[in-house]
Amino acid sequence: MSRIVQAEEQEIARRDRLYRGDREPIQLGGHTVILIDDGLATGATMRAAAQAVRAMQPARLVVAVPVAVGETCAELRATADEVVCAATPDPFHAVGVWYEDFAQTSDDEVRDLLNRNWRSTGARAETSPAPTLPPEDGRS
Numbered sequence: 001m002s003r004i005v006q007a008e009e010q011e012i013a014r015r016d017r018l019y020r021g022d023r024e025p026i027q028l029g030g031h032t033v034i035l036i037d038d039g040l041a042t043g044a045t046m047r048a049a050a051q052a053v054r055a056m057q058p059a060r061l062v063v064a065v066p067v068a069v070g071e072t073c074a075e076l077r078a079t080a081d082e083v084v085c086a087a088t089p090d091p092f093h094a095v096g097v098w099y100e101d102f103a104q105t106s107d108d109e110v111r112d113l114l115n116r117n118w119r120s121t122g123a124r125a126e127t128s129p130a131p132t133l134p135p136e137d138g139r140s
Contacts, residue, residue, distance in 0.1 A: 018107055019114055028056040035061070038102075039095030040068035040085075043076055050079040067098045 033053050037046055046063060053061055063080040065073075070088035077083050089098070096102035 015107070019110055023118070028053060028058045030057070030059050032060040032062065033058040034064055035080075036064050038066065039098065040065050040072045040076075041092065041095055043068070043072035046076060047079060050076065054079060067095060068092075 035046065035049055035053065040046055046065075050061060050063060060082070061080045062082045062084065063076050064084040066086045068085040068088055069092045070085070070090065073083050073085040073088060087098070
């Protein structure tokens with residue numbers, strides 16, 4: 001296994017522990033799942049996410065992004081049932097170019113949004129706070 005793949009798998013595991021805490025994973029089988037990203041250049045992360053979700057046998061898998069490379073959108077159609085790319089500018093350059101504010105979302109913001117959603121939907125409340133883990137890759 002390459003060091004890059006191993007590092008990414010460790011980052012996924014770290015975020016899973018941090019974001020989900022002691023909650024059980026959501027069962028996606030039979031449901032419509034919509035994967036959203038801020039934009040796609042190569043689409044590698046979205047492709048991996050779509051393949052992981054597809055393995056959970058959703059009834060329908062939709063990928064939606066506001067901006068992307070046209071070829072990347074076309075390639076994702078092999079994995080998703082529907083791909084919505086609002087804009088496919090040419091030349092593309094980079095995702096951040098198409099935003100006035102392309103600030104990263106922090107782990108704390110993600111946890112806050114997830115906790116608010118779980119409370120508002122009546123999902124099982126967190127019995128203990130999720131651990132606060134330091135970022136392994138310098139991102140917060």
